[in-house]
Amino acid sequence: xxxxxxxxxxxxxxxxPMRRGCALSLCAIFLCAVNLVFGGDEVVxxxxxxxxxxxxxxxxxxxxxxxxxxxxQQERRNAASPMLVIDCGDTLCGSYSAxxxxxxxxxxxxxxxxxxxxxxxxxxxxxxxxxxxxxAPPQSVAANLTLQHRKYPGWKLFELDKIRIAVIGLAEFHTxxxxxxxxxxxxRSPEEALAEVMPEIRKAKPDLVVxxxxxxxxxxxxxxxxxxxxxxxxxxxLGGHTHEEIPxxxxxxxxxxxxxxxAQNVSEVVxxxxxxxxxxxxxESRLIPLGKTPPSPDVLRKIDKELKKVxxxxxxxxxxxxxxxxxxxxxxxxxLAMEAMLARPETDAACFLEYxxxxxxxxxxxxxxxxxxxxxxxxxxxxxxxxxxxxxxQKIRVxxxxxxxxxxxxxxxxxKILNVALSEYLAAGAGNAATKVGEQLAPFYKTCRELGPVxxxxxEHLAR
Ligand SMILES: [Zn+2]
Numbered sequence: 001x002x003x004x005x006x007x008x009x010x011x012x013x014x015x016x017p018m019r020r021g022c023a024l025s026l027c028a029i030f031l032c033a034v035n036l037v038f039g040g041d042e043v044v045x046x047x048x049x050x051x052x053x054x055x056x057x058x059x060x061x062x063x064x065x066x067x068x069x070x071x072x073q074q075e076r077r078n079a080a081s082p083m084l085v086i087d088c089g090d091t092l093c094g095s096y097s098a099x100x101x102x103x104x105x106x107x108x109x110x111x112x113x114x115x116x117x118x119x120x121x122x123x124x125x126x127x128x129x130x131x132x133x134x135x136a137p138p139q140s141v142a143a144n145l146t147l148q149h150r151k152y153p154g155w156k157l158f159e160l161d162k163i164r165i166a167v168i169g170l171a172e173f174h175t176x177x178x179x180x181x182x183x184x185x186x187x188r189s190p191e192e193a194l195a196e197v198m199p200e201i202r203k204a205k206p207d208l209v210v211x212x213x214x215x216x217x218x219x220x221x222x223x224x225x226x227x228x229x230x231x232x233x234x235x236x237x238l239g240g241h242t243h244e245e246i247p248x249x250x251x252x253x254x255x256x257x258x259x260x261x262x263a264q265n266v267s268e269v270v271x272x273x274x275x276x277x278x279x280x281x282x283x284e285s286r287l288i289p290l291g292k293t294p295p296s297p298d299v300l301r302k303i304d305k306e307l308k309k310v311x312x313x314x315x316x317x318x319x320x321x322x323x324x325x326x327x328x329x330x331x332x333x334x335x336l337a338m339e340a341m342l343a344r345p346e347t348d349a350a351c352f353l354e355y356x357x358x359x360x361x362x363x364x365x366x367x368x369x370x371x372x373x374x375x376x377x378x379x380x381x382x383x384x385x386x387x388x389x390x391x392x393x394q395k396i397r398v399x400x401x402x403x404x405x406x407x408x409x410x411x412x413x414x415x416k417i418l419n420v421a422l423s424e425y426l427a428a429g430a431g432n433a434a435t436k437v438g439e440q441l442a443p444f445y446k447t448c449r450e451l452g453p454v455x456x457x458x459x460e461h462l463a464r
Contacts, residue, residue: 036272038272038274038281039281041274041275041276042274042275042276043272043273043274043275043281044081044161044163044272044273044275044278045081045270045271045272045273046081046082046083046084046160046161046163046165046208046270046271046273047075047079047081047083047084047268047269047270047271048083048084048085048086048165048210048236048238048267048268048269048270048271049072049075049083049084049085049086049266049267049268049269050085050086050087050088050212050238050257050259050266050267050269051068051086051087051088051091051259051263051266051267052087052088052089052090052121052214052238052239052240052241052258052259052261053088053089053090053091053121053240053241053243053259053260053261053262054068054087054090054091054106054261054262054263055090055091055093055094055095055098055123055261055262056091056092056093056094056095056097056098056099056103056105056106057094057095057262057263058095058097058105058106058109058303058307059295059300060262060263061291062262062264062289062290062291063262063263063264063265063290063291064262064263064290064295065106065109065110065113065263065299066109066295066296066299066300067263067290067291067293067294067295067296068113068263068266068290068293069109069112069113069295069296069298069299070293070294070295070296071266071288071290071293072085072113072114073296074293081160081161082160082161083160084116084117084158084160084165084167084210085113085114085115085116085117086115086116086117086118086119086167086210086212086238087110087113087115087117087118087119088119088121088212088213088214088238088239088240088241089118089119089120089121089122089123089124089171089172089214089240089241090121090122090123090124090214090240090241090261091106091110091118091121091124092106092107092110092123092124092132092135093106093123093124093126093127093377094123094375096310096314096368096371097306097307097310099371099377099455100309100310100313101306101310102127102131102135103124103127103131103132103135104135105303105306105307105310107135107137108302108303108306109299109303110137111137112296112298112299112302115137115139116139116156116158116167117139117141117156117167117169117212118136118137118139118140118141118169119140119141119142119169119170119171119212119213119214119240120132120136120140120142120145120171120172120175120214121171121172121214121240121241122171122172122174122175122178122214122241124136125175125178125179126376126377127377128179128379129147129148129179129182129185130148130182132147133147133148133150140152140153140169141153141154141155141156141167141168141169141212142154142169142170142171143155143168143169143170143188143193143194143196143197144170144171144173144187144188144189144190144192144193145171145175145186145187145188146184146185146186146187146188147184147185148182148184148185149183149184150184152169152171153169154168154169154193154196154197154200155167155168155169155197155200155201156169157204157206162278163207163208163271163273163278164204164205164206164207164208164278165206165207165208165209165210165271166201166204166206166208166209166210167210167211167212168194168197168201168209168210168211168212168234169212169213170190170193170194170211170212170213170214170215171187171214172214172215172241173187173189173190173215173219173220173221174219174220174430175187177428177429177430177438178425178428178430179424179425179428179430180381180424180427180428180445180448181445190213190222190227191227194227194228194230194231198230198231201233202233207273207278207279207280208235208236208271208273208280209231209233209234209235209236210234210235210236210237210238211228211234211236211237211238211254212237212238213237213238213239213240214239214240214241215239215240215241215242216239216240216241216242216244216258217239217249217251217256224237224239224251224252224256225251225252228251228252228253228254229252232252232253234253234254235253235254235255235280235283236254236255236257236269236271236283237251237254237255237256237257238257238258238267238269239256239257239258240258240259242258243260243261244258244260245258245259245260245265245287246258247267247285247286247287248284248285248286255269255283255285257269257285257287259287260287263290264289264290264291265287265288265289265290266287266288266290267285267286267287267288268285268286268287268288269283269284269285270283270284270285271283272284313367313368314366314367314368314371315366315367315368316366316367317365317366318364318365318366318367318370318459318462318463319459319461319462319463319464320462321363321364321365322336322363322364322365322462323361323362323363323364324336324361324362324364324373325359325360325361325362326359326360326361327361328361328362332354332356332359332403333354333356333359333373333374334352334353334354334356334403334405335405336373336374336458337352337374337454337457337458338350338352338405338407339461340454340457340458340460340461340462341380341421341422341451341454341457342407342409342421343457343461343464344421344451344457346382346419346421346449346451347382347409347419347420347421347451348408348409348412348415348418348419348420349385349390349406349407349408349409349412349418349419349420349421350406350407350420350421350422351393351404351405351406351407351420351421351422351426351437352404352405352422352423352426353398353402353403353404353405353423353425353426353434353437354402354403354405355401355402355403356401356403357401367455367459370455370458370459371455374454374455374458376423376425376454377453377454377455378423378424378425378453378454378455379423379424379450379451379452379453379454380421380422380423380424380450380451380452380453380454380457381421381422381423381424381427381448381449381450381451382419382420382421382448382449382450382451383419383420383422383427383441383444383445383447383448384417384418384419384420384444384447385417385418385419385420385441385444386416386417386418387415387416387417387418389440389441389444390406390408390418390420392440393406393420393437393440393441394406396436396437396440398434404434404437421451422437423454426438427441427445427448429441429442
């Protein structure tokens with residue numbers, strides 16, 4: 001039923017509409033048989049599977065990379081023709097196991113999935129761009145990314161049993177704003193990146209052009225409708241970043257699909273081509289929930305030792321038990337982070353941007369629980385900032401429920417230059433709320449000193 005309704009919507013997507021009186025039966029779609037007939041023509045089908053925003057989630061009750069591993073195994077076993085497997089990023093960062101291994105454990109599981117294309121998300125850079133340069137899987141494709149002077153491949157051509165599919169990768173468009181400027185790091189605009197790769201792709205004459213992007217249909221500064229208008233040959237967009245579940249939506253000439261997050265679903269796209277000239281006839285897509293697929297025992301066995309070590313680490317008690325939230329010892333996670341930053345002798349003042357819609361009072365006694373309230377790696381930097389600029393920062397207002405907290409140590413009022421601690425993300429002006437902070441601080445980036453990730457500062461502080 002679901003498939004039928006999606007199919008009905010897909011009818012509009014292509015210039016070569018389904019011919020009257022012809023329909024593929026449900027079972028035929030899933031068989032991927034080589035000798036299907038459609039509208040009097042013999043057709044062939046190829047399947048593309050896509051994930052996004054798995055956020056280092058290895059196991060969970062309703063998804064996770066280990067359940068996806070099982071599904072992939074089944075898909076590969078049953079496939080009548082080769083498939084393409086694509087991941088649209090925010091894969092290596094976001095879980096406690098990712099944090100404790102600096103992305104290494106999710107990367108190990110990612111390798112076991114044997115994905116064909118990987119597009120870096122914004123969180124891939126969270127352990128610093130230097131760490132991502134070490135972690136980046138060899139399948140990385142990103143037409144807009146140069147990291148450590150290395151320009152990533154912008155697109156790849158796959159030949160699946162004579163059907164040629166070009167896949168373009170675009171990393172999240174605002175990644176450069178999420179950390180302080182780096183030598184050898186450059187993000188080209190998506191317009192510039194597409195203008196560069198599309199002539200090469202047109203020359204290669206693939207049978208299908210796919211855009212895999214760590215981004216939603218709408219983004220700050222534009223929309224995919226506008227971005228892709230000059231490129232009607234891009235027929236399929238595999239998206240991510242916004243964590244939406246979108247089984248099928250028409251974006252200009254293309255079909256947009258997005259699977260949600262944490263491997264709760266995988267996007268499945270079936271492309272049907274006329275066999276004689278490999279012309280794309282239509283695309284169909286749906287989301288396959290992974291909650292009922294058992295986690296792969298094979299993968300679990302391989303990571304068992306490392307996973308147990310991480311779980312054990314989560315139980316490591318903090319120096320003292322605290323309560324965080326309304327009525328607690330610390331009214332918010334931000335207040336705790338501020339105290340830890342100000343406890344460091346290198347700092348005169350600190351600044352923290354917190355997002356706290358509907359927070360509850362929580363007892364925090366171990367490292368795993370601390371992760372629940374401070375989930376981001378957030379490297380803390382200290383910048384030398386003139387007192388007048390510090391006063392300007394105090395005037396910045398951000399939209400609720402975000403809150404910008406600023407505090408200064410007693411006895412530093414007469415200082416002309418203040419050592420201000422804040423997360424690198426905030427200093428760089430990431431997110432709309434923090435843009436003004438970044439604008440004020442940009443002239444002082446060269447004075448930057450690193451203090452370490454926020455959670456380490458808090459753990460050390462609570463141990464004192
Ligand atoms: Zn993202």
